[in-house]
Amino acid sequence: MEKKLVLNSKWCKGCGICAEFCPKDVLAIDHEHCYVVNEKDCIKCGLCELRCPDYAIWLEEEDK
Amino acid sequence: MPSKLIESTMRTENLPHIWCPGCGHGILMRDVAQAIDNLGLDHDKVVIVSGIGCSSRAAGYMDFNTLHTTHGRAIAFATGVKLANPELTVIVITGDGDAAAIGGNHFIHACRRNIDITVVVFNNNIYGMTGGQYSPTTPTGEKGTTAPYGNIDYDFDLPELAKAAGATFTGRCTAYHVPQAIKLLEAAIQNKGLSMVEGLSVCPTYYGRKNKKGGVIKMYNWQKNNCIDVKKAEKMDPEELEGKILMGEFYHKEKPEYCEQYEAIIEKCGGNK
Numbered sequence: 001m002e003k004k005l006v007l008n009s010k011w012c013k014g015c016g017i018c019a020e021f022c023p024k025d026v027l028a029i030d031h032e033h034c035y036v037v038n039e040k041d042c043i044k045c046g047l048c049e050l051r052c053p054d055y056a057i058w059l060e061e062e063d064k
Numbered sequence: 065m066p067s068k069l070i071e072s073t074m075r076t077e078n079l080p081h082i083w084c085p086g087c088g089h090g091i092l093m094r095d096v097a098q099a100i101d102n103l104g105l106d107h108d109k110v111v112i113v114s115g116i117g118c119s120s121r122a123a124g125y126m127d128f129n130t131l132h133t134t135h136g137r138a139i140a141f142a143t144g145v146k147l148a149n150p151e152l153t154v155i156v157i158t159g160d161g162d163a164a165a166i167g168g169n170h171f172i173h174a175c176r177r178n179i180d181i182t183v184v185v186f187n188n189n190i191y192g193m194t195g196g197q198y199s200p201t202t203p204t205g206e207k208g209t210t211a212p213y214g215n216i217d218y219d220f221d222l223p224e225l226a227k228a229a230g231a232t233f234t235g236r237c238t239a240y241h242v243p244q245a246i247k248l249l250e251a252a253i254q255n256k257g258l259s260m261v262e263g264l265s266v267c268p269t270y271y272g273r274k275n276k277k278g279g280v281i282k283m284y285n286w287q288k289n290n291c292i293d294v295k296k297a298e299k300m301d302p303e304e305l306e307g308k309i310l311m312g313e314f315y316h317k318e319k320p321e322y323c324e325q326y327e328a329i330i331e332k333c334g335g336n337k
Contacts, residue, residue: 006067053085053090054090055074
């Protein structure tokens with residue numbers, strides 16, 4: 001099972017917690033929303049999902 | 065479509081929630097949901113009870129049996145629910161003002177009775193919903209709209225208060241330290257008796273702005289750098305611990321639980337005939 005980073009920009013309030021504490025600098029904030037800048041470095045640790053106060057980012061398992 | 069956890073534990077039609085950008089309450093609410101999910105509890109046998117305040121909006125978002133009650137009275141309502149049906153897992157989500165000021169008496173007496181309820185206090189150090197008045201957990205010297213020159217009160221140490229009042233499980237977690245918080249909440253829910261967990265939240269809008277804490281990221285970094293696990297703290301010097309806040313499981317003791325004691329009295333008087 002591969003894991004994939006999913007974002008819901010409708011719920012994102014752009015607080016910046018995910019980007020600040022991402023250990024691999026995968027995320028950034030622009031125009032008050034989080035977005036992925038560097039997906040290939042993502043180690044799927046899931047810390048962004050745990051710390052997002054608005055449940056706007058998470059890891060989803062996808063069948064390959 | 066949100067994540068599986070959110071889909072199964074939240075009323076997603078009510079999301080996004082009302083809390084401000086960067087508010088720690090969303091993280092703490094997810095921790096509670098994750099702990100319930102990890103324990104594999106039947107959602108229909110879980111009751112979330114809340115009072116009034118920012119924290120207490122949680123009962124509206126969480127998809128369990130929920131009760132959004134009057135200010136300070138969440139624990140009183142929860143006591144009624146638990147006594148009426150001891151099979152249920154009753155979790156109170158309350159705030160620092162709701163639990164320690166308006167509901168202070170209910171709080172200490174529930175601890176004294178050791179009734180099997182888990183009280184999770186989302187502590188943001190201020191009354192957020194009403195505009196930033198100082199609360200019983202606003203640190204001495206810090207500002208609120210009702211303490212423009214600094215608060216002269218001493219703040220409550222809630223886990224210590226709960227322990228002194230008779231709670232059988234106490235601990236503290238933070239919005240930053242998520243995996244530790246989930247583990248602590250799981251242990252608290254499993255304790256047969258009154259469990260009290262203080263969840264240190266972050267209020268960037270009122271507490272942060274009033275006290276010039278430098279915004280969301282600085283406030284979370286403060287938690288990261290200043291909250292130390294109680295087990296790690298045992299090996300540290302008192303000087304190193306100056307100004308630090310301890311977290312983790314503080315106290316856990318076996319003691320007869322209130323509903324069981326009540327059942328024993330019914331049996332003694334002839335049983336449920």
